[in-house]
Amino acid sequence: MKKILFTVLMPMCLFFSVVEVQAQRTVTMRLNMASVPDTTNGMGLIEVRGAGGSDGSVAPDTLADGSIIDWSDQSTLEPVNEKGPDGQDSDYWRITFQISDTTRLQHKFYSQQLEDAGLNGWEADPNPYIEMGEGDVDLGLHFFQGQHNWRGTSGRRMSDEENIDYNWTPWKAKEDSIAIWYRVAMLGSHSDEKGYDPKLNAPDQMIGVRGADIKDATDETMVGPLAWGETKVVLDRETTDEKVAGYSIYSGVAYYPSSLAGMTQEYKFVIGHGETVGWEEGANLPTNRTFVVPKSDSTLHWVYYGNTAPSPNEPVEGQVVFGVDMSAFETIGLFDTARGDTLWVFGDFNAWADCRTNTPDDCYMFREPGGTIFQVPVALERPVGVTQGYKYFLDFNDQTFMEAFNTAPPSGWEEGHRTGVNRQFDFQGGQQRLDLAYFNDVTPNNVMKEGTSVELMFSVDMKEALDYEAQPFKPATDTVTVHLGDPIWAHTQGIDGTDHDIALWDEVQLTDSDSDGTYTGSYTIKGPSYNIITFRYMYGTKSTSTQEMGSDTREPGRNRVHFVPMNDDGSFPAKYELPAHSFKLTPGPLPHDVNPHINTSIEQTAELPSEIWMGSNYPNPFNPTTTIEFGLTRQSDAQLHIYDLLGRRVATLIDGVLQASNYTVTFDASHLASGVYIYRLQTPDLSITKQMTLVK
Numbered sequence: 001m002k003k004i005l006f007t008v009l010m011p012m013c014l015f016f017s018v019v020e021v022q023a024q025r026t027v028t029m030r031l032n033m034a035s036v037p038d039t040t041n042g043m044g045l046i047e048v049r050g051a052g053g054s055d056g057s058v059a060p061d062t063l064a065d066g067s068i069i070d071w072s073d074q075s076t077l078e079p080v081n082e083k084g085p086d087g088q089d090s091d092y093w094r095i096t097f098q099i100s101d102t103t104r105l106q107h108k109f110y111s112q113q114l115e116d117a118g119l120n121g122w123e124a125d126p127n128p129y130i131e132m133g134e135g136d137v138d139l140g141l142h143f144f145q146g147q148h149n150w151r152g153t154s155g156r157r158m159s160d161e162e163n164i165d166y167n168w169t170p171w172k173a174k175e176d177s178i179a180i181w182y183r184v185a186m187l188g189s190h191s192d193e194k195g196y197d198p199k200l201n202a203p204d205q206m207i208g209v210r211g212a213d214i215k216d217a218t219d220e221t222m223v224g225p226l227a228w229g230e231t232k233v234v235l236d237r238e239t240t241d242e243k244v245a246g247y248s249i250y251s252g253v254a255y256y257p258s259s260l261a262g263m264t265q266e267y268k269f270v271i272g273h274g275e276t277v278g279w280e281e282g283a284n285l286p287t288n289r290t291f292v293v294p295k296s297d298s299t300l301h302w303v304y305y306g307n308t309a310p311s312p313n314e315p316v317e318g319q320v321v322f323g324v325d326m327s328a329f330e331t332i333g334l335f336d337t338a339r340g341d342t343l344w345v346f347g348d349f350n351a352w353a354d355c356r357t358n359t360p361d362d363c364y365m366f367r368e369p370g371g372t373i374f375q376v377p378v379a380l381e382r383p384v385g386v387t388q389g390y391k392y393f394l395d396f397n398d399q400t401f402m403e404a405f406n407t408a409p410p411s412g413w414e415e416g417h418r419t420g421v422n423r424q425f426d427f428q429g430g431q432q433r434l435d436l437a438y439f440n441d442v443t444p445n446n447v448m449k450e451g452t453s454v455e456l457m458f459s460v461d462m463k464e465a466l467d468y469e470a471q472p473f474k475p476a477t478d479t480v481t482v483h484l485g486d487p488i489w490a491h492t493q494g495i496d497g498t499d500h501d502i503a504l505w506d507e508v509q510l511t512d513s514d515s516d517g518t519y520t521g522s523y524t525i526k527g528p529s530y531n532i533i534t535f536r537y538m539y540g541t542k543s544t545s546t547q548e549m550g551s552d553t554r555e556p557g558r559n560r561v562h563f564v565p566m567n568d569d570g571s572f573p574a575k576y577e578l579p580a581h582s583f584k585l586t587p588g589p590l591p592h593d594v595n596p597h598i599n600t601s602i603e604q605t606a607e608l609p610s611e612i613w614m615g616s617n618y619p620n621p622f623n624p625t626t627t628i629e630f631g632l633t634r635q636s637d638a639q640l641h642i643y644d645l646l647g648r649r650v651a652t653l654i655d656g657v658l659q660a661s662n663y664t665v666t667f668d669a670s671h672l673a674s675g676v677y678i679y680r681l682q683t684p685d686l687s688i689t690k691q692m693t694l695v696k
Contacts, residue, residue, distance in 0.1 A: 010601045023101040024064045025530030031079055031093040031109055034299040035143040037238040038118065039185055039248020042081035044113035049075045052099070055093040056106035056129055065098035069107070079109075084301065085257065085508060091299045092141075105130040109144055114545070118348065118387045118424075119149035124587065126549060128166050142166055170255040172299060178258055180291075181299035182209050182235060183251040184269045190306030191248075194278030198248050201237065204273070207250040209233040214260050214293070225254035226265070231272055243387045244428070244527065249302065261295045269305055274506030313383035316429040318376050320349075323434065324365065324392050327655055328373035328442040331449075332528035335439075336487065337367065339404065340397030343374045343439075347390025347422070352377065356395075365392075371656040373436065382427040389422035392439050394488070410487035410497030414440045415534065421558075440488065441595055442530045444652050446563075447571060452527035454564055457577040458482065458510055460537050463517040465583045471546045473583075478539045480510040480519045483547050485534040492529035505542050518580075531564040531572065537583050542569050546570035548583065550590040557589025563596065570648060572609050596671035609633055609662055614681045616686040617667075621693040624670040628653070628679060631662040636683050640665065643678040669694050 029048060035039040046473075050069050052061030058068035068076045079093035093502040099105055107130070108123040115121030115460045123145050130137055145168065171179045186196045186207065197205060209228035225233055233254045238246035256265075266288040271278035284307035291300060303308075322345045329335035335343075343365040343613075356365040365374040382388070396409035414423075425434055448454070462480060465473035481504050484490045487497030495502060510519035525533075536559055538547030551557040564576045584590060609631030632638060640654035650672060653665050674696045680689045 001574065008654075023134065025101060026096055026097045027130065028136070029094070030139070030141045031078065032091045032141055032143045032299060033093065033111070034091040034181055034183060034251070034302070036111070036114060036146050037241075037244050038114060038117050038411070039245055039250055039302055040091075040111065040113055042083070044111060045691050046079050046093055047073070047075045047110045048077035048079065048095060048107050049103065049110045050107035050127065052103050052105055054102055054104055054132070056104040061103075063097060063103065064100045067097045067254070068662040069105070075110075088301065090301050094482060095330055099130070101134050102132055103130075109142075111144070114146065116348075117245065118389060122147055124551075126587070126632065130296045140167060141514055163278045169297070170251075170298070176258050177255040178261060178293060178295070179297040180254050180256060180293070181251060181297075181304040182233065182254060182269075183249065183300065184235065185304050186244070186250065186271075187245065187310040188306065188308035189311070189364070190280070190282060190284070190304075190308035190645055191271065194280075194305070195273060195276070195280070196248075196271050196305070197542070198242075198243070202234065206231060206272035207235045207237075208260050208270055208272065209235065209252075209254065209267055210270050211265055211288075214263045214265055218478070222257060222260055224256060224260060224265075224505045226267055226356075231270060231277075232446075235269075247391045251302075251517045256293050258295075260293045264290055265293055266290050267645070269303075270307075282306055282308070284308050313385070315381045315383050317381050318429040319431055320380055320425065321375060321431075321433040321525040322365065322378065322390075322392075322437045323372050323375045325436060325438045325443075325656055327438075328444050328527055328530060329394070329439055331444065331447050332370055332492065332530070334492070335394060336404075339400040341401075342395045342397075344393045344395060345376060345390055346393055349380055349382070353393070356666070368656070368659075369635070371658075373656040380427060382429075384427060384429050387424055388427060389424050391422055392437070400606050407491075407496070408498050410491040411499060415486045415500075425536055439589075440486075440532075442532065443595070444655060445566075446530040446532060446595065448525070448527035448529045448531055448564075450528045451535055452529075452572050453524060453574070454531075454572050455518070455522050455575040456525075456533065456564070457519045457525045457575065458508070459523050459578065459580045460510065460583040461516060461518050461580070462512075462539065463582075464585060465539065465546070466517075468546065468585055469538065470475070471544070473539050473546075475512065477541075479505060479541065480521075480537065481505055481508045482523075482535045482541045483538045485536065486532070489529060489532065489534065490525075493525060503542075503545070503547075505536060512636055525564075531566075532595065533558045533564065533578070534564045536560060537581065539583075547589060548585070549587045550584075551588050553572075557592060559592070560590045561592035563593055565596075568648065608660055612683060612686045612688075614690065616690060617679065617692045623694065623696050624672075625668050626692060628665045628667060629663065630665075630681050630688075632658055632660050632683065633685075634660045636685065639680075639682045641680055641682070642667070642669075643680065645676055645678070653679075654681075 012678050049071050052058035052063060052069050060074050062068055065663055068074055077095060077097060079095040082090050082092040082094055084090045099571050106127050108127050111121045124147050171181060208231035209226060210228055210231055212228060214222050214224050233252060235250035235252040238249045238251055241247060268280045268288055325337050335341050344356060344363045345365060346355055350359060350362040362378050364377045367374050391414045394412035396412055398409060399407040462473055484502040487500060490497035490502050496610055508521055508523045510521035512519045536548040538545050540546055550559055560579055564572055567574060612633055614630035617628045619626060638654050638658045641649050642651040643649050653667055674694050677692050677694060678689060679692060
């Protein structure tokens with residue numbers, strides 16, 4: 001659009017100039033929150049977050065109408081709840097704003113309520129884009145696609161083959177039918193009174209909807225989806241995770257003939273145990289529920305069974321002690337307190353990284369004297385049973401790190417084979433000591449010492465990518481390579497790990513020498529490092545590329561993860577072939593191994609022993625786990641190692657300074673072969689050795 005500005009100079013003559021004014025387009029977004037396993041209400045904070053600019057990467061970015069879009073809470077794009085006819089909350093949210101024709105808008109919805117509930121407030125990847133262009137943009141109705149493993153609330157797990165697009169709905173649309181989505185939260189006392197048991201699943205317990213047949217304008221009874229005498233519409237549990245509200249929220253679809261649009265439906269939710277049916281009733285619901293059948297598919301906002309909300313869970317005080325072992329990272333020289341490196345714990349309970357500035361006593365971890373273990377006690381006030389996510393963070397001293405390595409330090413967040421998933425604990429109240437962890441789950445047995453060299457062999461079948469509609473794989477011009485998912489590991493290989501965009505275009509180029517569609521190649525990894533290989537395959541060019549889309553959920557699977565196995569003598573092989581892979585185009589968890597050396601849990605009691613002791617493991621023989629108990633009379637350096645009969649150390653259960661206490665250690669030997677093993681407790685004062693037998 002050009003705007004003509006006239007300037008009049010009197011009395012001589014007339015001049016005019018042409019000024020370019022940025023053309024604008026109106027963006028309309030509509031969101032439905034019925035697809036999340038939680039009781040989202042109309043007061044919850046929902047934002048459109050993302051980036052703008054000409055390439056969709058500028059954040060924060062000020063849009064044409066003055067709104068701000070960003071990946072943080074700086075974003076001002078906040079949809080408003082569309083209230084129902086009665087003024088009550090609905091599942092629907094709406095926002096309109098303006099962008100310029102030259103803005104490429106990357107976006108996704110974020111829910112603070114879901115974040116606070118431990119469900120991850122971000123929608124799942126990949127991020128949608130509004131490309132540059134002219135004309136207003138109406139994206140239509142979009143159902144929130146959460147990070148959890150269940151897409152929608154029908155209890156239907158997303159398969160690897162299923163492509164969930166922006167316009168996905170939790171039901172299948174039918175011709176000449178109107179889909180109505182029912183939801184009920186079985187969380188209050190009324191559901192308990194009517195016999196609801198959260199541990200029971202169908203068919204032992206049925207949660208459903210009953211209601212009246214609807215008559216059309218001719219007063220003829222229509223065959224609709226509901227009946228008072230039987231449960232024709234059965235609802236499904238929204239999640240299998242007992243710690244999430246959706247475990248007791250049920251939902252499902254009923255299909256109405258299009259001819260019933262405009263008619264009133266009476267209904268109630270019911271609980272069924274065989275022939276016994278529990279009906280909603282009581283002072284909070286004196287009459288039947290009703291709604292008018294709309295002209296198009298719709299969702300009914302969730303309700304509590306019997307309109308009876310649960311009693312609030314009162315918060316209690318407690319103290320949680322976090323502990324992490326840094327021995328592996330000190331061994332390979334990546335963590336050094338003398339260099340000024342520090343260790344922190346960030347999570348839901350302390351505002352994540354903001355804690356470092358606002359309340360550092362709640363996240364800064366202190367080294368136990370003389371050892372490699374760092375701890376911090378954090379005072380909390382929470383309802384008992386609340387799940388809290390957290391990660392450990394290694395804060396490198398930039399200046400001294402540059403002096404030591406002649407490069408900027410990598411990102412210090414735990415990643416590794418955890419594949420981006422937060423650690424979690426359930427708050428218990430009182431004194432609560434979490435199991436001792438290894439940073440990034442890298443144990444001393446994962447360390448590859450200096451001088452170690454392993455040629456890593458890759459193999460990936462690319463045939464499926466040939467027909468990928470968005471960006472098909474072109475063998476003649478595209479390069480096949482890998483994208484690393486662990487910045488700290490990347491640094492050990494001399495690769496820039498300052499952020500997570502670590503594409504090895506120059507270092508790893510896989511080729512198809514026999515034209516069978518399988519691309520192979522190698523990369524030599526060198527110590528000092530660790531044997532956890534975290535990556536995704538990708539293809540294309542440096543300017544335009546496609547990479548595998550793993551899940552970004554509460555379960556691992558963002559990256560492929562493999563472990564280079566040790567030889568029997570504790571050394572590493574000169575060459576290791578990764579399993580044969582196929583390029584994975586659909587979102588979902590990527591294949592990942594479990595660290596064979598994360599096999600220990602440690603519990604500490606408050607009792608003080610009168611002597612250093614170690615009991616016999618139990619059970620013995622065992623398969624595959626056994627328990628070892630021991631006690632220390634004073635704070636001291638302690639090691640608890642497992643050896644085979646040739647004297648080779650096969651596992652380290654304890655290696656660091658422990659306080660005076662009694663301890664219980666659970667050892668998982670699933671990675672070992674059957675046989676007799678030696679376990680030895682070593683302290684400065686005493687050494688105790690005993691035998692155990694593994695029988696598989």
